[in-house]
Amino acid sequence: MLPTRNNDTIMELDGRIEKFIGKHNVLTLATATEEGAPYCCNLFYAYDKDDKAFVFTSGPDTRHARMLARNALTAASIVLETRVVGKVQGLQITGRTAPAAERDKSLYLKKFPYAALADLNLWRMEAETMKLTDNTLGFGKKLIWQRQE
Numbered sequence: 251m252l253p254t255r256n257n258d259t260i261m262e263l264d265g266r267i268e269k270f271i272g273k274h275n276v277l278t279l280a281t282a283t284e285e286g287a288p289y290c291c292n293l294f295y296a297y298d299k300d301d302k303a304f305v306f307t308s309g310p311d312t313r314h315a316r317m318l319a320r321n322a323l324t325a326a327s328i329v330l331e332t333r334v335v336g337k338v339q340g341l342q343i344t345g346r347t348a349p350a351a352e353r354d355k356s357l358y359l360k361k362f363p364y365a366a367l368a369d370l371n372l373w374r375m376e377a378e379t380m381k382l383t384d385n386t387l388g389f390g391k392k393l394i395w396q397r398q399e
Contacts (some may be wrong), residue, residue: 311372
């Protein structure tokens, strides 16, 4: 069972993971129905360093938003697209997603100011684990972070 927000403590996250997150704008979000049927989509995100959370917008009628409303368990990935093996980098994330708080709107709009013109339906994925595979540090080198209870 994943920890709840009330019982969490956040351990130090390797700065190289946050640097990687900061260089990118799009994540692939994976959702599933309660029965386990998977689905994924690509979304622009803003990152909350304090809470280790990803904020994104998605309309309430999208397939993944309907799935999120029924099953908060999610996974995501952010990748650097390259053909050079020594430059391969990719972040895998697991967590829980719920409707975002009002304070998340300013975080999202700071990164994507043009979104102020849109009707935003914001979501917040709080990371439980993050694993960065970074071949620039050595073939298959992994940096792992896990939220501690």
